[in-house]
Amino acid sequence: MTFSWKRIYAIFNKDLKDLSKNLFVSSIIVLPILMAFLYGGMYDMNLELHYMVINLTLASVTAFIQCAVIAEEKEKHTLRGLMLSPASLTEILTGKSLVTLFLTAITLVLCSMIMDYEPASLGMVAIALIISMLFYIGIGTLLGLLSRTVVEASVIILPVIFLFGFGSLLMVLVDKYPALSFIEYLPNIQLVEFAYKVEEGLGFGDLWSHLAILLAWAVVSFIVTAFVYKKRELD
Amino acid sequence: MENIIEVKNLAKVFGNQSALEDVNFQVKKGETFGFLGPSGSGKTTTIKILTGQLLQTSGDAEVFGVKNTALNTAAYRKRIGVLSDNSGLYQRLSIEENLKLYCDLYDVPRKRMEEVLDLVNLSGERKKVVSKLSKGMTQRVLLARTLLHEPDLLFLDEPTSALDPANSKQIHDGLRLLNEKGTTIFLTTHDMSEAETLCNRVAFLNKGKIQLLDEPKTLRRQFADGSVRLELKNGQIISLPGGAEGADEVYKYMSNNEIVSIHSNEPTLGDIFVEITGRELV
Numbered sequence: 307m308t309f310s311w312k313r314i315y316a317i318f319n320k321d322l323k324d325l326s327k328n329l330f331v332s333s334i335i336v337l338p339i340l341m342a343f344l345y346g347g348m349y350d351m352n353l354e355l356h357y358m359v360i361n362l363t364l365a366s367v368t369a370f371i372q373c374a375v376i377a378e379e380k381e382k383h384t385l386r387g388l389m390l391s392p393a394s395l396t397e398i399l400t401g402k403s404l405v406t407l408f409l410t411a412i413t414l415v416l417c418s419m420i421m422d423y424e425p426a427s428l429g430m431v432a433i434a435l436i437i438s439m440l441f442y443i444g445i446g447t448l449l450g451l452l453s454r455t456v457v458e459a460s461v462i463i464l465p466v467i468f469l470f471g472f473g474s475l476l477m478v479l480v481d482k483y484p485a486l487s488f489i490e491y492l493p494n495i496q497l498v499e500f501a502y503k504v505e506e507g508l509g510f511g512d513l514w515s516h517l518a519i520l521l522a523w524a525v526v527s528f529i530v531t532a533f534v535y536k537k538r539e540l541d
Numbered sequence: 542m543e544n545i546i547e548v549k550n551l552a553k554v555f556g557n558q559s560a561l562e563d564v565n566f567q568v569k570k571g572e573t574f575g576f577l578g579p580s581g582s583g584k585t586t587t588i589k590i591l592t593g594q595l596l597q598t599s600g601d602a603e604v605f606g607v608k609n610t611a612l613n614t615a616a617y618r619k620r621i622g623v624l625s626d627n628s629g630l631y632q633r634l635s636i637e638e639n640l641k642l643y644c645d646l647y648d649v650p651r652k653r654m655e656e657v658l659d660l661v662n663l664s665g666e667r668k669k670v671v672s673k674l675s676k677g678m679t680q681r682v683l684l685a686r687t688l689l690h691e692p693d694l695l696f697l698d699e700p701t702s703a704l705d706p707a708n709s710k711q712i713h714d715g716l717r718l719l720n721e722k723g724t725t726i727f728l729t730t731h732d733m734s735e736a737e738t739l740c741n742r743v744a745f746l747n748k749g750k751i752q753l754l755d756e757p758k759t760l761r762r763q764f765a766d767g768s769v770r771l772e773l774k775n776g777q778i779i780s781l782p783g784g785a786e787g788a789d790e791v792y793k794y795m796s797n798n799e800i801v802s803i804h805s806n807e808p809t810l811g812d813i814f815v816e817i818t819g820r821e822l823v
Binding site: 308310312313315320324327328382383388389390391393394 | 592615616619621623627628629631632633638642643645647648
């Protein structure tokens with residue numbers, strides 16, 4: 307297994323240039339920013355609304371951009387070129403994911419500023435957000451590998467945006483139908499619960515279980531993605 | 542001479558369809574080896590197996606003395622270059638930006654980019670965005686990208702398909718130059734004139750099986766029937782059989798000073814392929 311920052315930076319740099327010229331994909335960052343403006347102007351913002359925008363950012367910006375850039379590499383037959391170069395799976399995916407993380411971070415900061423959201427513990431929230439981003443990167447990569455074109459990617463990602471971007475609305479169903487209680491374990495719901503506890507001033511001892519669940523989602527998404535990538539690598 | 546590629550009893554089955562069957566061949570260091578056959582004959586499957594992109598169903602394939610099942614390493618990828626008609630470039634980026642990426646991936650100095658752009662005659666076009674390039678120029682950029690890291694072994698899968706003769710010639714000239722410098726080339730094509738121009742040895746692949754393997758010159762001699770073609774002063778072109786009967790005729794025309802030119806009727810590789818397989822090379 308090789309690991310070269312030079313190769314990772316080369317892929318990151320290429321993707322950043324490419325995305326700056328690809329408005330079909332990069333314009334997705336406007337969606338959560340608009341939502342932040344809309345909610346900020348219409349409602350008295352509470353934590354639930356903050357995290358609706360944050361979860362939407364993760365599901366749309368992180369997952370969709372990652373999904374679209376991978377799908378486009380496949381559609382244009384450039385992924386095969388990368389796979390036949392000395393770059394390893396880790397280097398290719400790290401390079402591609404860094405661009406997505408970079409754009410997600412910018413969007414999250416902008417949305418937080420617009421909504422005037424200041425968490426009680428920035429460090430703890432940052433950890434939870436980073437783990438969440440890894441999960442959405444995994445999901446985005448997986449769906450990108452399964453899509454044949456960018457257009458297909460923009461359709462296949464819709465359930466993810468619905469489920470994880472607006473998923474907190476599903477919590478109403480849990481009260482009505484206890485069989486759906488697994489929804490509480492979805493990463494977007496865990497993130498909201500985590501944020502509430504942070505605001506209550508609770509420490510790591512009370513927060514770790516949420517981080518563990520988020521991490522478990524991220525690990526599972528990475529394992530499935532690595533399996534699919536290896537399968538594609540060997541056709 | 543050292544064998545760079547060794548393939549023994551190679552077979553590949555997709556579902557219940559056989560793509561390769563008992564394929565055997567070696568490629569020597571420094572040679573240009575042509576793998577010839579019509580579409581669907583198994584050429585691309587062979588390249589995919591030899592480049593670690595696909596596993597065979599049975600048999601052995603070794604490249605640089607390493608089994609293909611262990612080829613999925615950065616060290617191996619640095620030694621090979623792969624160009625197919627299915628290779629892609631980043632359409633929104635310029636030629637230069639595309640090549641810079643691969644300079645960094647292969648850890649080769651940027652000045653090497655100048656050399657390969659010169660080789661494919663694209664130095665003046667480096668700032669052009671790839672989406673604006675013609676098919677021929679795109680193919681030349683792909684070749685430049687494949688050559689950036691000076692691979693020991695080049696896999697070329699139909700490198701000039703869909704190119705016009707002028708562009709094909711330019712690519713052929715570049716490949717000849719590389720081969721003279723010692724690069725081993727594994728070329729798949731269904732273009733027989735390309736094979737005759739470039740290859741030291743050729744293998745005819747049909748329905749996943751190698752039907753014939755030898756030097757183009759040897760094959761043409763082997764399949765020549767000894768007949769000759771005469772162009773006469775009255776504009777007539779006649780073909781005469783070999784042996785005493787033909788010799789008498791040639792003598793007669795020659796005595797009467799009626800001949801403009803005489804050529805041996807050697808078959809082309811395309812003719813031989815049709816004779817062996819009963820199929821056209823398309």
